[in-house]
Amino acid sequence: MKLVVIGGTSAIAVATIKQFAKKDLEVLLVDINFNRLESVKNDIFVATGVLPSIFEWEISNINMQEQLFEKIIQDFGNFDVAFIAYGTLPNQEDILNKPNEIQKQLSINFISAATLSSIFAEYFEKRNSGILAVITSVAGDRGRKSNYIYGSAKGGLSIFLQGLRNRLSGTGVTIITIKPGLVDSPMTADIPKNPLFSSSEIVGKHIFNAIEKKKDIAYVPGFWRIVMFIVMHIPEAIFKKMNL
Amino acid sequence: MKSIYESWGKYPTPEYQQVINYSWINEAPDLATVIGNVLPFGLGRSYGDSCLNSNGTLVDCSGLNKFISVDWDKGVLRAEAGVSLDEILKLIVPKGFFLAVTPGTKFVTLGGAIANDVHGKNHHKMGTFGCHVNCFELLRSTNERLICSNSENQELFRATIGGLGLTGIITWAEIKLFRIDSSMIDAEFVKFDCLNDFFEINDFANLTNDFTVSWIDCTSTGTRSGRGIYSSGNFAKSGPKYANTKHSIDFPFKSSFINELSVNLFNVLYYQKQFDKKLNSLIHYEPFFYPLDAVGKWNNAYGKNGFIQYQFVLPFNNGKEALKEILTRINHSGLSSFLTVLKTFGNIKSPGMLSFPRPGITLAIDFRMTGKRTLDFLTSLDDIVKEHRGVIYPAKDSRMSGSDFMHFYPEVKEFSKYIDPKFSSSFWRRVNN
Numbered sequence A: 001m002k003l004v005v006i007g008g009t010s011a012i013a014v015a016t017i018k019q020f021a022k023k024d025l026e027v028l029l030v031d032i033n034f035n036r037l038e039s040v041k042n043d044i045f046v047a048t049g050v051l052p053s054i055f056e057w058e059i060s061n062i063n064m065q066e067q068l069f070e071k072i073i074q075d076f077g078n079f080d081v082a083f084i085a086y087g088t089l090p091n092q093e094d095i096l097n098k099p100n101e102i103q104k105q106l107s108i109n110f111i112s113a114a115t116l117s118s119i120f121a122e123y124f125e126k127r128n129s130g131i132l133a134v135i136t137s138v139a140g141d142r143g144r145k146s147n148y149i150y151g152s153a154k155g156g157l158s159i160f161l162q163g164l165r166n167r168l169s170g171t172g173v174t175i176i177t178i179k180p181g182l183v184d185s186p187m188t189a190d191i192p193k194n195p196l197f198s199s200s201e202i203v204g205k206h207i208f209n210a211i212e213k214k215k216d217i218a219y220v221p222g223f224w225r226i227v228m229f230i231v232m233h234i235p236e237a238i239f240k241k242m243n244l
Numbered sequence B: 001m002k003s004i005y006e007s008w009g010k011y012p013t014p015e016y017q018q019v020i021n022y023s024w025i026n027e028a029p030d031l032a033t034v035i036g037n038v039l040p041f042g043l044g045r046s047y048g049d050s051c052l053n054s055n056g057t058l059v060d061c062s063g064l065n066k067f068i069s070v071d072w073d074k075g076v077l078r079a080e081a082g083v084s085l086d087e088i089l090k091l092i093v094p095k096g097f098f099l100a101v102t103p104g105t106k107f108v109t110l111g112g113a114i115a116n117d118v119h120g121k122n123h124h125k126m127g128t129f130g131c132h133v134n135c136f137e138l139l140r141s142t143n144e145r146l147i148c149s150n151s152e153n154q155e156l157f158r159a160t161i162g163g164l165g166l167t168g169i170i171t172w173a174e175i176k177l178f179r180i181d182s183s184m185i186d187a188e189f190v191k192f193d194c195l196n197d198f199f200e201i202n203d204f205a206n207l208t209n210d211f212t213v214s215w216i217d218c219t220s221t222g223t224r225s226g227r228g229i230y231s232s233g234n235f236a237k238s239g240p241k242y243a244n245t246k247h248s249i250d251f252p253f254k255s256s257f258i259n260e261l262s263v264n265l266f267n268v269l270y271y272q273k274q275f276d277k278k279l280n281s282l283i284h285y286e287p288f289f290y291p292l293d294a295v296g297k298w299n300n301a302y303g304k305n306g307f308i309q310y311q312f313v314l315p316f317n318n319g320k321e322a323l324k325e326i327l328t329r330i331n332h333s334g335l336s337s338f339l340t341v342l343k344t345f346g347n348i349k350s351p352g353m354l355s356f357p358r359p360g361i362t363l364a365i366d367f368r369m370t371g372k373r374t375l376d377f378l379t380s381l382d383d384i385v386k387e388h389r390g391v392i393y394p395a396k397d398s399r400m401s402g403s404d405f406m407h408f409y410p411e412v413k414e415f416s417k418y419i420d421p422k423f424s425s426s427f428w429r430r431v432n433n
Ligand SMILES: Cc1cc2nc3c(=O)[nH]c(=O)nc-3n(C[C@H](O)[C@H](O)[C@H](O)COP(=O)(O)OP(=O)(O)OC[C@H]3O[C@@H](n4cnc5c(N)ncnc54)[C@H](O)[C@@H]3O)c2cc1C
Pocket: B008, B039, B040, B041, B042, B043, B044, B045, B046, B047, B050, B051, B061, B081, B082, B102, B103, B104, B105, B107, B108, B109, B110, B111, B112, B113, B114, B115, B116, B117, B118, B119, B120, B163, B164, B165, B166, B168, B169, B170, B171, B292, B395
C-alpha cells in the first residue's frame, strides 16, 4: 500500500504510520521542517523496518498545494491513501484581539486543509478509488470559550469533509473524518495532563482501525463519541454559562 | 508536560519549578538564557530529590523519544535520551534482544538510567547500565554538543555516567544489547529461614544464574527473623519472544500494591504445605523483572506525605553482621514495609565516577514518611552503614547529610570539575550545604 502523509512529523501521524507498517507499506512524509522529518524517518525505520520518503514543503500555503501534488505524483507515484494530519493549536488568549493571527489559524487549520482535501479528492475521484483520511477534532463539535478559534476551524473542516463524503458516496472513494479527543503530544506539551488524555500510540491504533474499516466519522478513542454526544445535547442556555 | 513534577517517593515536595520541554533533538532550548539553574528530568522514577530542582528549571527530556539507528547484527541501539526502557523492550524483545541491565521498573528513560548508572538483578554478571553504553552526546549550557565515549571526552563520559544529571543534557545514547533466545525466564524461587541461609544459597546461585535477588520479610521476629524468598533465573534457551504490552491499572483500583508476585510467593511457599521449599517456574520476564509495574502510580499508596526508599551497600567483609543489626533495628522500628529487597553486587567496575554499586550486600527498604521519627531513625542507620564502610544510593536519597555524602563519595572532588556550572539540583544543593 502507498500512503502519503501531510503533516508527517505529527506525533499522532507517526503513531498511525507505525501501525500501517505492520503490513506492506510505502510511505511519503510531507511536512514543514526538514530536521524533524529526518528524525521521524529514522525513528520509523528503526521501529518498523519501513524507510519513509520525505519532502519538506510549506504545506499550508494554498498557492503551492497543486505544485506539491504534482511533485508527489512525480517522485512518489500514484498512491492509495492520503492522510492529512497537520494542525496548530494556538493559545487562544494570546490571539483573541489579533485579526491577522486569527486569520492565520483559520487558514492553516481549515482553509488549507480543505483545499488540499479537494486536490486529493479530485485525484481519487478520477481513479475511482482511494482513501482520504483527515484529522479534525472533537473541539469542532461545539464552540467553547477556551478554544473556539481552533474549534471553529476544525468544525468547518469536519463539515467540509462531510459534504465531500456525501458528494462522493457511490464512487470508489472513501472520505474519513478523524476526531481525536485529548492526546498527549507535542501540541499539548504545555497543557497539564488529566485522565481524559490518551497517548499518541493508542490514538494511532484507533486511527489505523478506522482507516482499515473505512469508517465515515471516527472519534478516537471511541469514548469521545459519548462524551461529545452529551456535550452537544446540553441546551445552549445552560451551555453558554459553563466553564469548559 | 506532565501534570506534576515530583519524585517517585513524593518526599520532599519541591517549591516552584519552571519546566521547559525539550522534544526535537536539533531544537534544544538555549540554556544560557535561562534565569537560575537547570536540571534534566526524565520520568521522575528517582525516589528522592536528585530529579528535582526546587526554585529552578527542569528540562523535561521525555519528549526526546525517537529511535535513531539500530544494528541487529551487532546488537547496538542508538536512541534519543527520553526514550523509555519500555519502548526499547517493545522494539528489541521480538528481535531476540534484551537490555544488558535493567532496573526494577521499565518506566525510566535512557538518560535517567545513565545519569543514575542504574543496576539490576544481574550486577554480579553484567555490572551497571553504564558498562553497556558505547557513547552519547552531551549538550552543555554553552550550547556545545560533545560526543563522549571511552575514547573521546573520556572524563566527561565517566562523570556523566552516574553524574546525577549535573554535567549537561544527554541528547542521545548508544547502548549494547543482550541477546536472548526467549522472553521467558527459567526461574526458581526458594524459601530461606535466616540470613545465613541466604548467603549460602546466594554464593551458589550467583555462579549459575544471570539474575538473582531476594525479598525478605522484615516484620517477622525471633526465629523467623531474616526469612525470605530467593529468586533466581536465566532467560530460557528457547521459546516465544514477545514484549508485554498490557497496560497497568492505576492505584487505587487495585488494593495490593506491594510486589504482588513476591507476596503471592510468600503465601505459596510459607503457608501452603504442598510446597516444601522451592518452586520452579517458566515465567515471562515482565513479572520477573517488573512486578511493581503491574500497578501504575503505586507510590500513591503511601499517601501525600510520601515515603523514602533507603538503599545502601555494605562490603562483604563484616557486612553480614552489620546487616543483621540493621534488620533488627528496622524490625523494632515498625516503620518499614513488609518486604525488602536484598541482593549482592559483584566486582565489575563501572566507568562512572560517582557510581553507587560496588562489591557487597545491598538492601533497599521502603519507609513511610512520618516526619522526624522516620528521619531520625534513618540517621541512626546511616551511622551503622558508615561504620562498616558502606555507602548510600543517591538516586533514592532525600535526606542523607552533606558530610555523609562526601564521606561516601570521595570521588566528588574529581567529579565537580565536570559539572556544568548552569546545572544544579535540589539534591546537589542539599549535600553541598
Ligand atoms: C519501582 C522502581 C524500581 C526501581 N528499581 C531500581 C533498580 O532496581 N536499580 C536501580 O538502580 N534503580 C532503580 N530504580 C530507580 C530508577 O531506576 C532511577 O532513579 C532512574 O534513574 C530513573 O530514571 P528517570 O528516567 O525516571 O529519571 P529521573 O528520575 O527523572 O531523573 C534521574 C536523574 O537523571 C537525570 N536525567 C534525566 N534525563 C537526563 C538526560 N537526558 N540527560 C542527563 N541527565 C538526565 C536527572 O537530572 C536526574 O538526576 C527504581 C525506581 C522505581 C520507581
